[in-house]
Amino acid sequence: MELPIIDLSSPDRLSTAISIRQACIEYGFFYLVNHGLENELVKAFDESKRFFSLPLEDKMKLARKEFRGYTPVNPTLGLQGDSKESYYIGPMADSTSVRLNQWPSQELLGNWRPSMESFYWKLFGAGKKLFSLIALSLNMEEDFFEKVGAVDRPSAFLRLLRYPSEMGPHQEICSAHSDTGALTLLITDGVPGLQICKDKLKAPRLWEDVSYMEGAFIVNIGDLMERWTNCLYRSTMHRVKRTGKERYSMALFLDPHPDCVVECLQSCCSESCPPRFTPIRSGDYMDEILANTPV
Numbered sequence: 001m002e003l004p005i006i007d008l009s010s011p012d013r014l015s016t017a018i019s020i021r022q023a024c025i026e027y028g029f030f031y032l033v034n035h036g037l038e039n040e041l042v043k044a045f046d047e048s049k050r051f052f053s054l055p056l057e058d059k060m061k062l063a064r065k066e067f068r069g070y071t072p073v074n075p076t077l078g079l080q081g082d083s084k085e086s087y088y089i090g091p092m093a094d095s096t097s098v099r100l101n102q103w104p105s106q107e108l109l110g111n112w113r114p115s116m117e118s119f120y121w122k123l124f125g126a127g128k129k130l131f132s133l134i135a136l137s138l139n140m141e142e143d144f145f146e147k148v149g150a151v152d153r154p155s156a157f158l159r160l161l162r163y164p165s166e167m168g169p170h171q172e173i174c175s176a177h178s179d180t181g182a183l184t185l186l187i188t189d190g191v192p193g194l195q196i197c198k199d200k201l202k203a204p205r206l207w208e209d210v211s212y213m214e215g216a217f218i219v220n221i222g223d224l225m226e227r228w229t230n231c232l233y234r235s236t237m238h239r240v241k242r243t244g245k246e247r248y249s250m251a252l253f254l255d256p257h258p259d260c261v262v263e264c265l266q267s268c269c270s271e272s273c274p275p276r277f278t279p280i281r282s283g284d285y286m287d288e289i290l291a292n293t294p295v
């Protein structure tokens with residue numbers, strides 16, 4: 001299936017906002033084009049491949065701590081878990097968070113850190129622009145999300161993913177889930193497998209393949225944005241199905257700063273549709289979810 005297409009650089013911001021609104025209500029997913037990073041993507045995938053090609057022993061020296069670093073393919077594969085390895089780069093907004101990140105040494109992977117840091121910030125820049133359009137789409141001031149701390153001190157995580165080609169026993173190499181944060185920018189290498197389920201309550205679930213669009217980001221709404229919009233925008237279930245082909249993807253999870261309070265937006269509530277959720281600190285919300293999420 002083809003998703004709606006949103007043009008990040010369109011001068012007609014109001015009509016872009018209207019299209020975003022429609023896409024987020026109907027799909028919770030859209031393609032984002034003209035984001036300005038078109039020429040960076042091949043290089044970023046090359047860097048990701050360089051990292052995952054390292055010997056396991058070197059990657060394990062950067063094993064995940066504080067949600068940053070490397071997670072190998074689940075060794076109990078066959079019993080449970082997804083068939084993927086990942087590397088997380090955490091927020092770099094202040095010196096404390098910068099220190100928590102783990103990086104391969106310059107000797108091991110020359111220039112990798114500056115290259116990924118630069119990619120992180122460019123992606124984040126596109127995400128920030130998108131947030132202002134999302135605010136417009138919700139009839140809020142353009143700088144709403146910035147003002148409340150959703151994007152001023154970013155808590156965005158960049159996740160590099162590699163799904164090996166070996167055939168595991170499971171149909172899904174990334175199991176069905178919705179993203180927990182506000183907004184996700186996903187970039188895949190074109191190997192198919194990504195599917196969405198527009199109606200999670202329908203049984204049996206109908207899974208639809210998402211077509212690849214070269215150069216575009218695939219953007220999706222996360223649970224926290226669903227909550228923020230009082231369920232107007234949907235956080236859609238998705239998964240990656242096994243094709244037997246090696247696959248790489250990268251995702252930037254745009255989560256608000258932990259101190260940001262997420263309260264159902266007035267523009268999404270009315271007498272007939274009162275707020276369904278109480279206000280919550282983003283940090284408390286994420287802690288609760290992460291504690292219950294397998295790696």
Ligand SMILES: O=C(O)CCC(=O)C(=O)O
Pocket residue numbers: 159161174179186188194238239240248249250251
């Ligand atoms: O690899 C993909 O295409 C999807 C990854 C994903 O949904 C996630 O990491 O949350």
Ligand SMILES: [Fe+2]
Pocket residue numbers: 177178179238
């Ligand atoms: Fe996801």
